[in-house]
Amino acid sequence: xxxxxxxxxxxxxxxxxxxxxxxxxxxxxxxxxxxxxxxxxxxxxxxxxxxxxxxxxxxxxxxxxxxxxxxxxxxxxxxxxxxxxxxxxxxxxxxxxxxxxxxxxxxxxxxxxxxxxxxxxxxxxxxxxxxxxxxxxxxxxxxxxxxxxxxxxxxxxxxxxxxxxxxxxxxxxxxxxxxxxxxxxxxxxxxxxxxxxxxxxxxxxxxxxxxxxxxxxxxxxxxxxxxxxxxxxxxxxxxxxxxxxxxxxxxxxxxxxxxxxxxxxxxxxxxxxxxxxxxxxxxxxxxxxxxxxxxxxxxxxxxxxxxxxxxxxxxxxxxxx
Amino acid sequence: xxxxxxxxxxxxxxxxxxxxxxxxxxxxxxxxxxxxxxxxxxxxxxxxxxxxxxxxxxxxxxxxxxxxxxxxxxxxxxxxxxxxxxxxxxxxxxxxxxxxxxxxxxxxxxxxxxxxxxxxxxxxxxxxxxxxxxxxxxxxxxxxxxxxxxxxxxxxxxxxxxxxxxxxxxxxxxxxxxxxxxxxxxxxxxxxxxxxxxxxxxxxxxxxxxxxxxxxxxxxxxxxxxxxxxxxxxxxxxxxxxxxxxxxxxxxxxxxxxxxxxxxxxxxxxxxxxxxxxxxxxxxxxxxxxxxxxxxxxxxxxxxxxxxxxxxxxxxxxxxxxxxxxxxxxxxxxxxxxxxx
Numbered sequence: 001x002x003x004x005x006x007x008x009x010x011x012x013x014x015x016x017x018x019x020x021x022x023x024x025x026x027x028x029x030x031x032x033x034x035x036x037x038x039x040x041x042x043x044x045x046x047x048x049x050x051x052x053x054x055x056x057x058x059x060x061x062x063x064x065x066x067x068x069x070x071x072x073x074x075x076x077x078x079x080x081x082x083x084x085x086x087x088x089x090x091x092x093x094x095x096x097x098x099x100x101x102x103x104x105x106x107x108x109x110x111x112x113x114x115x116x117x118x119x120x121x122x123x124x125x126x127x128x129x130x131x132x133x134x135x136x137x138x139x140x141x142x143x144x145x146x147x148x149x150x151x152x153x154x155x156x157x158x159x160x161x162x163x164x165x166x167x168x169x170x171x172x173x174x175x176x177x178x179x180x181x182x183x184x185x186x187x188x189x190x191x192x193x194x195x196x197x198x199x200x201x202x203x204x205x206x207x208x209x210x211x212x213x214x215x216x217x218x219x220x221x222x223x224x225x226x227x228x229x230x231x232x233x234x235x236x237x238x239x240x241x242x243x244x245x246x247x248x249x250x251x252x253x254x255x256x257x258x259x260x261x262x263x264x265x266x267x268x269x270x271x272x273x274x275x276x277x278x279x280x281x282x283x284x285x286x287x288x289x290x291x292x293x294x295x296x297x298x299x300x301x302x303x304x305x306x307x308x309x310x311x312x313x314x315x316x317x318x319x320x321x
Numbered sequence: 322x323x324x325x326x327x328x329x330x331x332x333x334x335x336x337x338x339x340x341x342x343x344x345x346x347x348x349x350x351x352x353x354x355x356x357x358x359x360x361x362x363x364x365x366x367x368x369x370x371x372x373x374x375x376x377x378x379x380x381x382x383x384x385x386x387x388x389x390x391x392x393x394x395x396x397x398x399x400x401x402x403x404x405x406x407x408x409x410x411x412x413x414x415x416x417x418x419x420x421x422x423x424x425x426x427x428x429x430x431x432x433x434x435x436x437x438x439x440x441x442x443x444x445x446x447x448x449x450x451x452x453x454x455x456x457x458x459x460x461x462x463x464x465x466x467x468x469x470x471x472x473x474x475x476x477x478x479x480x481x482x483x484x485x486x487x488x489x490x491x492x493x494x495x496x497x498x499x500x501x502x503x504x505x506x507x508x509x510x511x512x513x514x515x516x517x518x519x520x521x522x523x524x525x526x527x528x529x530x531x532x533x534x535x536x537x538x539x540x541x542x543x544x545x546x547x548x549x550x551x552x553x554x555x556x557x558x559x560x561x562x563x564x565x566x567x568x569x570x571x572x573x574x575x576x577x578x579x580x581x582x583x584x585x586x587x588x589x590x591x592x593x594x595x596x597x598x599x600x601x602x603x604x605x606x607x608x609x610x611x612x613x614x615x616x617x618x619x620x621x622x623x624x625x626x627x628x629x630x631x632x633x634x635x636x637x638x639x640x641x642x643x644x645x646x647x648x649x650x651x652x653x654x655x656x657x658x659x660x661x662x
């Protein structure tokens with residue numbers, strides 16, 4: 001892909017690896033009960049967040065989902081603050097007030113994960129409206145799942161963004177299951193991207209396991225949005241390796257299906273592309289792995305050593321002055 | 322020019338704030354080309370253009386959600402939801418999103434937005450007649466405002482627009498002083514007395530959480546909000562002929578609530594009647610009663626009385642609607658009951 005040079009390609013890999021190792025570490029920490037609450041893991045879907053966010057500037061906006069760790073990392077939030085939020089520490093990006101389902105980092109334009117399916121889509125529309133109003137050229141990306149595409153907020157958001165020609169990009173991560181329900185049991189069409197036609201906007205289907213393909217589609221959508229061409233719906237066909245939440249064991253899909261998707265795992269497959277197409281060396285891959293491992297270990301240490309919030313801290317955040 | 326009608330006072334507040342701050346933008350159904358279904362935004366599309374006065378699809382989730390996203394990123398949107406009943410369509414965005422974002426995100430962001438909506442029964446049957454302040458008051462993170470006069474409406478709306486939090490601003494249809502086009506409900510404002518204080522042209526603000534004594538009296542405190550303030554004033558005149566002097570307290574904002582003004586009045590009168598147009602169950606009247614009992618029990622000389630709508634959807638037939646709603650006569654009855662020596 002002509003628009004991707006070696007350093008960009010390596011960055012894509014590093015972002016995906018950071019997300020994967022972060023999620024693996026979280027799974028371990030949860031199993032040792034070191035961490036409170038619940039979580040929804042992003043393993044398997046890394047190419048989507050990495051590919052899309054690689055097309056965005058720091059000042060661009062994203063809204064995310066209950067499965068939002070990957071988006072937050074890919075948008076450039078400090079992994080230490082995300083990890084600390086998982087531990088409900090006062091140094092967390094949300095001061096320990098939000099946790100896994102509400103991670104946000106306004107410093108990098110990450111406007112929030114969301115515990116309500118479809119809840120974040122209209123916020124991206126509003127952020128895109130605000131950008132259009134202020135004339136700043138920022139775009140807003142709404143990440144959401146196949147399940148959210150059956151929520152009213154999906155339809156209202158795409159419609160409003162289309163009719164106001166807003167610089168918004170709607171990225172559907174179709175991981176085939178809304179919790180336990182196979183998407184074809186809840187959605188009467190093969191491609192959710194086809195719904196774009198109803199709003200008169202482009203709808204693109206892309207292989208969500210292929211980070212370069214995701215990046216290519218996102219790049220085009222971002223360019224269209226920046227030049228005033230309005231929104232795009234991109235459907236990324238992807239897969240979540242873990243259960244819906246925490247340690248849930250998926251009884252609704254086969255081991256064989258999981259195995260087949262893992263054959264196309266971006267963390268395994270992309271290094272081959274890096275070596276063949278971008279002359280990345282084994283040594284460079286190894287250095288990336290070492291860097292990521294170190295970042296994650298630092299983040300855990302930072303989180304563990306950070307203080308808890310004070311019991312009355314929440315009171316500061318209910319209302320703004 | 323002073324505003325003698327709430328519809329003018331609200332419009333004046335919008336104009337002053339839009340002139341003052343270019344980040345104030347309006348959105349909602351039929352607010353532009355049609356001038357708003359109750360005429361609050363009349364002329365504003367011509368004055369400010371389509372960039373700042375946005376007609377939207379009939380789409381309460383995206384109106385509210387887009388206002389939230391815009392508020393998080395630098396604008397101060399004022400959204401109009403055509404009837405407060407329609408806020409049911411947007412409850413996730415109002416209650417799970419707008420109200421909670423600031424806390425969930427550890428204070429990284431504030432959500433400075435206003436949702437204006439008409440409320441109250443005017444012969445439009447069950448889905449266009451409710452008074453829903455309690456829905457929103459029950460969700461921490463929202464402020465809830467209910468003006469009863471042009472003076473209050475202007476000062477409170479200006480303050481709400483400048484507030485850095487989501488504010489639910491509820492406007493009674495009968496107090497606008499304008500009927501909706503095609504609407505049969507008559508405006509009542511011509512029958513109101515000087516309590517219906519006009520809004521002067523000059524700039525002023527009214528703090529959220531500061532109630533107002535709408536009438537001084539020694540014998541019984543009557544707490545009422547919105548349109549019911551004026552029914553209480555009417556009731557007060559009737560019972561005054563029998564020697565009972567009502568003190569009428571208008572909290573003006575449900576959240577934050579000016580407990581002090583209520584408790585001080587109860588300390589003086591020893592009696593409390595609370596009037597709301599909403600149904601009583603778990604409502605604002607119950608909240609005020611709880612405040613009085615918890616913090617002012619020993620000042621009370623008689624049981625607290627609530628005068629609220631009966632527990633029914635609002636029926637269409639005028640005689641049935643009237644039976645459900647509180648009115649002057651029902652307030653008079655309640656006041657007399659607890660003032661019996």
